[in-house]
Amino acid sequence: MRPLGYAIDMVRTLDRLLDTVTRTVHILRDNEIPCALTGDYAMYARGGPAAEVHSEVDVLVRPADLARGLSALEAAGLRPPLPIADAERTTLYDHDIRVDLVFRPNFRAVTDELLARAERLPIGSDTAPVVTVADFLVDELTIADPHRLDFTRLLHIARELRAQVDWGRVRAETAASPYARAFLGLLDDLGITDGRCEHGSTAV
Known part of the structure; x- marks a missing residue:
């Protein structure tokens, strides 16, 4: 049985991730950039185990939308990425929470079809597309x-x-x-x- 402190920390982590998720999705949506939440938090949003959620947010965007997405998030206050080449994703930070814009997961480009399969699900008081x-x-x-x-x-x-x-x-x-x-x-x-x-x- 996990100690009470672990459960409290997990709730705090999820609350902070929720704030970052909703903020990130709102910014991309307001700038008409199609996206979908992926990763462990996406599976938690679908009813998966909270214990698998880590302190990061993964969001799928099309390669053609990456530059606009980065500009919009930076303009909203997220810390811009370091100039490190990555063929799959680009990382920003919302305070200490990592936000990955994933445009080529496992070297397969994010497509309209992939984003279209995402379902809009409740995320806190709002909704977001989830893979x-x-x-x-x-x-x-x-x-x-x-x-x-x-x-x-x-x-x-x-x-x-x-x-x-x-x-x-x-x-x-x-x-x-x-x-x-x-x-x-x-x-x-x-x-x-x-x-x-x-x-x-x-x-x-």
Whole structure:
């Protein structure tokens, strides 16, 4: 059982993240920049485990909108990024909270189709577009490699949000990764997925 202090700190962290999320989304929306919340906080917004949320905010934007998004957020007071080249994301800070504008997750450009699949969900007293659980899992499983094989976090998320997942799409879009197949096989054995293998038969 976790101590009371841990729970209090977690609530404070979530409250601060909520403020940053709503502020960031409002700024992008006011500047007509399509976006969608992703990462652990997005999964928490969908009903996932609070314990997996870290002190950062990840927001998807199209590559063509990155420069405008950065300018709008900097003008609103977020600390501008350091001049470090990154092929996937650019980082700003809202006080001490990290805000990543992700434009090419795992080297796949954010598209209109990806943003269109996001659903507008309650975030505090407002709403924000949130990526689907399937899109989140695809991004996470795509980068699995021999150095990133601790699936504990993804297991907790998949278990709690199983009913929201398009498992067929997750399987199809991660089929090339043996690590993704191993993880999905584990979920099949645990009864978390729909139990359907790539060829359409039911897993046993």
